[in-house]
Amino acid sequence: xxDHRRLLASxxxxxxxxxxxxxxxxxxxxxxxxxxFADTSLLRDTLGLKFDRLFETADSLRMLPDSLxxxxxxxxLPMSRLLVMADSMGMPVDSVGVTIARERFSSFATGDLTxxxxxxxxxxNIGKTTxxxxxxxxxxxxRGKMSLRSGTNIVMDxxxxxxxxxxxxxxxxxxxxxxxxxxxxxxxGRALISGYDSFDPASITNEGETKSELxxxxxxxxxxxxxxSSELNMFAGTLNLKNVSQVKQGxxxxxxxxxxxxxxxxxxxxxxxxxxxxxxxxRRPSSSVNLxxxxxxxxxxxxxxxxxxxxxxxxxxxxxxxxxxETPTEADTxxxxxxxxxxxxGTLRLRLDNDRFLNLSTNAGTxxxxxxxxxxxGYKAQAxxxxxxxxxxxxxxxxxxxxxxxxxxxAPAYRDDGDDNSASGQLTRPFGRxxxxxxxxxxxxxxxxxxxxxxxxxxxxxxxxxxxxxxxxEGIYTANxxxxxxxxxxxALTRSINLPASSTSNNTDTRSYRGEWRWSYxxxxxxxxxxTNTIVSDYQFYPFAPERNSLSLDYNAVxxxxxxxxxxxxxxxxxxxxxxxxxxxxxxxDGSGVLLPANESTNYTLRSRVTWSPxxxxxxxxxxxxxxxxxxxxxxxxxxxxxxxxxxxxxxxANINVPVGKRGDLTGTVGRTFTSDRTTTYxxxxxxxxxxxxxxxxxxxxxxxxxx
Amino acid sequence: MNWKPIPRRHPSRATRSRAGGVLVLxxxxxxxxxxxxKPADPEPPDSTQVPEKWGSPEEVLExxxxxxxxxxxxxxxxxxxxxxxxxxxxxxxxRSFYDGGVKASWQAVxxxxxxxxxxxxxxxNVHSTISAIRSTYNYAWAWGRDDTGSPLDDDPALSDTxxxxxxxxxxxxxxxxxxxxxxxGYVDMAFQKKDGRWSIYRxxxxxxxxxxxxxxxxxxxxxxxxxLESLTL
Numbered sequence: 001x002x003d004h005r006r007l008l009a010s011x012x013x014x015x016x017x018x019x020x021x022x023x024x025x026x027x028x029x030x031x032x033x034x035x036x037f038a039d040t041s042l043l044r045d046t047l048g049l050k051f052d053r054l055f056e057t058a059d060s061l062r063m064l065p066d067s068l069x070x071x072x073x074x075x076x077l078p079m080s081r082l083l084v085m086a087d088s089m090g091m092p093v094d095s096v097g098v099t100i101a102r103e104r105f106s107s108f109a110t111g112d113l114t115x116x117x118x119x120x121x122x123x124x125n126i127g128k129t130t131x132x133x134x135x136x137x138x139x140x141x142x143r144g145k146m147s148l149r150s151g152t153n154i155v156m157d158x159x160x161x162x163x164x165x166x167x168x169x170x171x172x173x174x175x176x177x178x179x180x181x182x183x184x185x186x187x188x189g190r191a192l193i194s195g196y197d198s199f200d201p202a203s204i205t206n207e208g209e210t211k212s213e214l215x216x217x218x219x220x221x222x223x224x225x226x227x228x229s230s231e232l233n234m235f236a237g238t239l240n241l242k243n244v245s246q247v248k249q250g251x252x253x254x255x256x257x258x259x260x261x262x263x264x265x266x267x268x269x270x271x272x273x274x275x276x277x278x279x280x281x282x283r284r285p286s287s288s289v290n291l292x293x294x295x296x297x298x299x300x301x302x303x304x305x306x307x308x309x310x311x312x313x314x315x316x317x318x319x320x321x322x323x324x325x326e327t328p329t330e331a332d333t334x335x336x337x338x339x340x341x342x343x344x345x346g347t348l349r350l351r352l353d354n355d356r357f358l359n360l361s362t363n364a365g366t367x368x369x370x371x372x373x374x375x376x377x378g379y380k381a382q383a384x385x386x387x388x389x390x391x392x393x394x395x396x397x398x399x400x401x402x403x404x405x406x407x408x409x410x411a412p413a414y415r416d417d418g419d420d421n422s423a424s425g426q427l428t429r430p431f432g433r434x435x436x437x438x439x440x441x442x443x444x445x446x447x448x449x450x451x452x453x454x455x456x457x458x459x460x461x462x463x464x465x466x467x468x469x470x471x472x473x474e475g476i477y478t479a480n481x482x483x484x485x486x487x488x489x490x491x492a493l494t495r496s497i498n499l500p501a502s503s504t505s506n507n508t509d510t511r512s513y514r515g516e517w518r519w520s521y522x523x524x525x526x527x528x529x530x531x532t533n534t535i536v537s538d539y540q541f542y543p544f545a546p547e548r549n550s551l552s553l554d555y556n557a558v559x560x561x562x563x564x565x566x567x568x569x570x571x572x573x574x575x576x577x578x579x580x581x582x583x584x585x586x587x588x589x590d591g592s593g594v595l596l597p598a599n600e601s602t603n604y605t606l607r608s609r610v611t612w613s614p615x616x617x618x619x620x621x622x623x624x625x626x627x628x629x630x631x632x633x634x635x636x637x638x639x640x641x642x643x644x645x646x647x648x649x650x651x652x653x654a655n656i657n658v659p660v661g662k663r664g665d666l667t668g669t670v671g672r673t674f675t676s677d678r679t680t681t682y683x684x685x686x687x688x689x690x691x692x693x694x695x696x697x698x699x700x701x702x703x704x705x706x707x708x
Numbered sequence: 709m710n711w712k713p714i715p716r717r718h719p720s721r722a723t724r725s726r727a728g729g730v731l732v733l734x735x736x737x738x739x740x741x742x743x744x745x746k747p748a749d750p751e752p753p754d755s756t757q758v759p760e761k762w763g764s765p766e767e768v769l770e771x772x773x774x775x776x777x778x779x780x781x782x783x784x785x786x787x788x789x790x791x792x793x794x795x796x797x798x799x800x801x802x803r804s805f806y807d808g809g810v811k812a813s814w815q816a817v818x819x820x821x822x823x824x825x826x827x828x829x830x831x832x833n834v835h836s837t838i839s840a841i842r843s844t845y846n847y848a849w850a851w852g853r854d855d856t857g858s859p860l861d862d863d864p865a866l867s868d869t870x871x872x873x874x875x876x877x878x879x880x881x882x883x884x885x886x887x888x889x890x891x892x893g894y895v896d897m898a899f900q901k902k903d904g905r906w907s908i909y910r911x912x913x914x915x916x917x918x919x920x921x922x923x924x925x926x927x928x929x930x931x932x933x934x935x936l937e938s939l940t941l
Binding site: 398465503505506599 | 744745746747748750751752753779780781784785801803823824825827829832836839840842843844845882883884885
């Protein structure tokens with residue numbers, strides 16, 4: 001008899017050896033192998049923008065791919081241009097767009113040209129029970145050193161519920177006139193007017209507010225040297241506020257500014273801050289007693305980057321805020337509400353290149369709100385090491401949080417001490433050009449220990465731990481450009497642990513097993529089929545109440561067919577089949593288990609979308625969808641239907657992108673939706689009559705913009 | 709080209725001993741640390757026994773009251789056993805019917821669909837949901853007289869299936885402070901007797917008109933509400 005254990009050990013060693021070496025005669029794996037599992041839908045071109053090398057670029061910039069993509073789309077900037085601008089402006093990529101927008105409306109950036117511009121936008125969104133109409137106008141006039149800018153926005157909402165129509169109107173307008181006295185000094189005035197009205201037939205009191213601030217303004221900027229610049233803006237004027245809870249009149253002021261310091265390649269520091277507040281006489285609308293109140297809000301925020309381009313670099317962020325708001329009470333006294341907060345975090349980066357680095361971070365924060373206070377201290381380590389074809393990512397974080405909650409109702413004041421630990425690792429390795437594998441694991445523990453701050457009282461929450469661990473192995477095989485497939489297996493354990501005896505009967509250990517197989521095959525030019533199959537089983541064990549153990553299963557298959565029939569006509573077809581049995585799980589004496597079926601849901605969905613784009617200005621689409629769901633239960637010891645549902649959704653709509661004249665645009669979607677739904681419930685296996693529910697309504701949104 | 713081979717170098721004894729020292733130090737450090745991912749050990753559950761009596765509908769009601777007052781596993785088990793569990797064809801299966809207004813309110817608030825029908829399977833999490841409303845308070849469940857003009861209770865001596873009408877109230881009593889009502893409503897209950905054992909097979913829930921569907925004290929809910937809330941556990 002051969003010794004199978006020795007044979008198995010030898011096979012494991014040989015297997016590990018094969019895994020550890022680069023197959024001879026094959027090319028090194030491409031650099032992008034680490035991104036083989038990334039969400040490739042982010043790479044789809046849109047608005048004339050391409051997203052080639054999105055993952056690699058985002059990785060090197062230490063930002064999320066979807067964040068980088070969002071920046072490009074929002075500001076309509078190609079990736080290369082965005083990167084060049086960030087470099088030339090000496091700021092992070094995600095600050096470029098904000099800075100451009102700020103400078104566009106700066107009174108210092110207009111020069112001495114005479115020009116005027118006007119832009120009007122209007123949008124109308126309509127849904128089944130809601131409609132929103134927005135109107136906005138922006139007017140800018142520059143004449144020599146004078147500039148005038150005005151922006152107005154009005155939003156009107158209507159919603160229907162229970163046969164009643166609620167309306168809400170919000171309006172705001174900002175007008176500012178500036179006289180540029182020198183390249184770095186501008187004076188003027190501004191008017192901030194806003195308000196809203198809310199009408200709800202079901203409400204006894206309908207709310208409304210009007211607010212106006214008229215202020216003198218001074219804007220300055222300083223360029224102390226090529227590496228140091230600053231801005232300081234001051235506003236002071238009058239305040240007039242009236243709403244359902246208070247009438248406030250007085251003086252208001254606002255001082256804000258920013259400072260940027262750069263020292264060669266080793267230091268970059270941005271600091272912004274401001275103080276605003278008011279001194280006012282305040283009263284309740286129904287009272288004649290005037291009260292002296294003052295509101296004050298201060299904020300300071302900074303970011304410092306040290307040796308950003310070096311192998312050892314550091315990054316420090318800090319922010320502080322404090323606000324005081326005073327409001328009149330029913331007893332004609334002043335109620336003061338204080339909130340404050342301070343956060344700081346720092347990161348030390350040790351970096352050889354994008355594939356070999358170690359980041360060590362720490363953060364601390366404290367905040368005080370109306371409900372209590374919270375203090376946090378955290379540590380984090382993140383590392384990546386790529387050697388040959390192996391890529392290892394690992395991170396660990398630890399957060400200590402202490403919260404204190406004030407008494408609310410019958411719940412006493414209490415303190416909650418928390419401690420969160422989490423660690424994860426991911427090992428990726430390609431095998432040749434066609435196979436990429438990934439092994440990942442996670443473990444986390446969150447602990448909460450509440451205790452009452454009042455004598456002889458118990459806190460409203462329970463001391464508890466939440467634990468989770470999971471392992472996932474997956475692989476992708478790319479046979480050629482037409483065919484790829486992937487499999488994954490995931491095993492997880494989630495434990496919910498209440499500590500006191502009064503709650504431990506609800507403790508659960510959930511063991512989850514998930515298997516996944518997906519493939520995509522391009523049948524012919526313009527026709528691609530793909531399918532994802534998953535099977536999930538969740539065993540929920542009650543350690544102290546085994547008679548409540550349960551098992552839920554989930555079989556799911558999604559099949560998609562995408563066809564580009566002509567450059568202007570595309571058809572997408574999707575079918576989803578899902579079956580979810582559930583029942584008690586009994587562990588037998590021999591250690592095996594058995595499922596006692598209690599209920600089962602079966603759902604099928606067939607969905608298609610046909611899109612026809614006769615011109616760039618117009619595209620039409622139809623989306624019929626049919627859903628069938630059945631649920632069975634156990635009635636009198638036998639399986640019987642408990643609920644069936646059939647639903648048809650049909651939407652037809654047109655996308656419009658039409659130029660109006662030389663300076664106008666009309667864009668949006670207009671469509672009509674029809675739904676038909678019949679749900680039947682069963683009692684003792686007998687169907688209960690239910691009516692057919694049908695809905696038919698227009699929906700869509702249209703935006704019109706016109707620029708002079 | 710005359711390539712000069714790179715001589716193979718072996719780590720010196722000092723290097724090896726230093727590496728060994730570092731490894732030993734690392735092992736000692738790891739060994740000395742407490743495992744940051746080790747959860748705490750929970751206390752064993754309260755093993756207070758709930759006397760289970762099923763000899764009459766009144767005894768079933770008393771058992772339900774004691775089971776809901778007890779936060780123990782035994783209480784959860786006793787509570788569940790009060791309801792008919794059809795395991796044999798022909799058995800009556802437990803069904804609960806919501807108060808219509810409460811169901812509509814819950815669906816509006818949660819944007820979920822209330823399951824129909826509500827059977828013994830869904831009832832399994834109700835006891836733990838109710839236990840968690842005031843997890844550190846003592847509970848007292850009281851059955852009261854139905855004063856809303858319902859018919860008189862059936863006589864269990866005359867039939868194996870009877871209908872009772874009751875008002876129910878669940879009080880949460882803190883160690884210090886004022887007790888709170890955390891469940892209140894009316895119920896029409898149908899009992900069945902099988903093999904000498906009574907059990908509940910219908911629970912038709914009704915809101916207390918004095919409290920309303922949306923009570924001022926937000927936890928003064930009907931059992932319909934707490935049953936539906938148990939779905940979110």
